Amino acid sequence: MAVQTIAGTHDSTTTPPFGPAAALSCRECGTRFPLSPVFACEECFGPLEVAYDLPLGDPESLRKRIEAGPTSIWRYAPLLPVPADVTEKPNLHPGWTKLVKADNLARELGITGGLHIKDDSGNPTHSFKDRVVAIALEAARTFGLTTLSCSSTGNLAGAVGAAAARAGFRSCVFIPHDLEQGKVVMAAVYGGELVGIEGSYDDVNRFCSELIGDPIGEGWGFVNVNLRPYYGEGSKTLAYEICEQLGWRIPDNLVIPIASGSQLTKIDKGLRELIKLGLVEDRPYKIYGAQAEGCSPVSAAFKAGHDVVRPVKPDTIAKSLAIGNPADGPYVLDIARRTGGAIEDVNDEQVVDAIKLLARTEGIFAETAGGVTVGVLKKLIETGQLDPAAETVVLNTGDGLKTLDAVAPTTGPTATIRPTLDAFREAGLA
Numbered sequence: 001m002a003v004q005t006i007a008g009t010h011d012s013t014t015t016p017p018f019g020p021a022a023a024l025s026c027r028e029c030g031t032r033f034p035l036s037p038v039f040a041c042e043e044c045f046g047p048l049e050v051a052y053d054l055p056l057g058d059p060e061s062l063r064k065r066i067e068a069g070p071t072s073i074w075r076y077a078p079l080l081p082v083p084a085d086v087t088e089k090p091n092l093h094p095g096w097t098k099l100v101k102a103d104n105l106a107r108e109l110g111i112t113g114g115l116h117i118k119d120d121s122g123n124p125t126h127s128f129k130d131r132v133v134a135i136a137l138e139a140a141r142t143f144g145l146t147t148l149s150c151s152s153t154g155n156l157a158g159a160v161g162a163a164a165a166r167a168g169f170r171s172c173v174f175i176p177h178d179l180e181q182g183k184v185v186m187a188a189v190y191g192g193e194l195v196g197i198e199g200s201y202d203d204v205n206r207f208c209s210e211l212i213g214d215p216i217g218e219g220w221g222f223v224n225v226n227l228r229p230y231y232g233e234g235s236k237t238l239a240y241e242i243c244e245q246l247g248w249r250i251p252d253n254l255v256i257p258i259a260s261g262s263q264l265t266k267i268d269k270g271l272r273e274l275i276k277l278g279l280v281e282d283r284p285y286k287i288y289g290a291q292a293e294g295c296s297p298v299s300a301a302f303k304a305g306h307d308v309v310r311p312v313k314p315d316t317i318a319k320s321l322a323i324g325n326p327a328d329g330p331y332v333l334d335i336a337r338r339t340g341g342a343i344e345d346v347n348d349e350q351v352v353d354a355i356k357l358l359a360r361t362e363g364i365f366a367e368t369a370g371g372v373t374v375g376v377l378k379k380l381i382e383t384g385q386l387d388p389a390a391e392t393v394v395l396n397t398g399d400g401l402k403t404l405d406a407v408a409p410t411t412g413p414t415a416t417i418r419p420t421l422d423a424f425r426e427a428g429l430a
């Protein structure tokens with residue numbers, strides 16, 4: 001049922017379960033709905049997102065309140081659809097990951113305007129997915145859902161498994177059967193159920209939509225399907241953290257990987273909220289998207305000047321980004337075009353080279369998704385699409401230990417020798 005008025009729905013005597021969130025709102029037609037576990041507009045089938053009554057008060061005191069908060073995403077609880085006492089509930093407290101000043105990589109790439117890496121491999125299950133799951137988990141708790149689930153390209157399954165274990169939920173997650181061992185083990189070790197589906201991620205996703213529509217799915221919270229509006233809000237915290245860590249400033253350029261496109265879309269939403277709240281100065285910024293060549297439907301549409309994204313069948317080592325039919329593709333195109341950014345792709349060899357480049361220059365071992373993003377940053381500079389004199393932030397969204405197979409064939413010991421100085425000399429290493 002659509003609601004027109006949302007003000008005054010909060011009972012001031014209790015802390016509202018969704019904090020400053022006021023309603024769900026359709027991204028296409030703007031119709032508002034009560035906060036509930038739904039994800040598509042009843043009027044036009046458009047995707048829903050969380051709309052807020054944001055605390056439009058004095059920015060300086062809001063900034064101070066955030067700075068005095070916990071060193072996790074919960075420092076931004078006043079801007080998220082979660083109750084004020086969220087820190088007291090069992091969860092993994094993700095976020096507040098390092099923003100690394102990457103001078104060595106900048107020098108190598110010819111960037112003079114400053115380069116930072118937002119390193120989200122430092123999250124509890126070693127990918128950015130802990131952020132989105134933490135918000136979806138609170139929604140599941142409020143809606144009384146008892147099974148936490150997802151369709152996953154790998155990292156999400158691990159993040160859901162861990163969050164469910166900690167919070168005392170049953171979990172049952174679905175992945176394509178042929179994922180990297182590191183991702184499969186991470187998804188299974190927390191003790192929930194893990195189901196490999198014979199098919200691609202897009203098949204897994206279709207299966208999950210069917211499950212939700214069936215009586216079997218009653219009481220299930222699919223973090224990225226029926227809880228998707230809440231899930232998406234978790235990505236905004238990347239925008240908040242980057243700006244706060246830069247001293248409450250928006251950088252000139254952000255380079256962000258694209259799977260479904262949710263993360264990129266919500267980082268833009270987060271930046272616009274910070275401007276609206278007066279927490280940062282309103283200034284132009286450019287958002288760049290990164291895909292792997294073997295799964296680059298959004299990049300292809302961007303280059304062809306299309307508004308629609310034609311689905312592809314993924315074939316890339318960057319499996320965490322291998323979504324052939326990205327739900328947020330059209331919104332990503334809008335954002336790249338509106339901000340003056342671009343979307344690029346790199347091939348598997350360039351992904352591996354970029355993983356090694358980042359490791360060699362900054363001591364950060366990224367998973368294939370990070371290789372895609374750093375590889376695209378390099379390509380954007382080489383092709384003149386990104387100004388090296390501007391300040392850039394690039395995201396590393398996952399940990400290289402989960403995708404060892406990508407680099408193992410070309411990375412190993414310099415030599416294997418007998419334990420003698422002679423042998424060391426003979427190997428030419430003295």
Ligand SMILES: *Cc1c(COP(=O)(O)O)cnc(C)c1O
Nearest residue numbers: 155259260261262263369397398
């Ligand atoms: C899921 C994921 C992304 C991006 O996902 P979106 O669906 O575009 O939000 C990026 N990097 C890694 C490592 C991921 O697991």
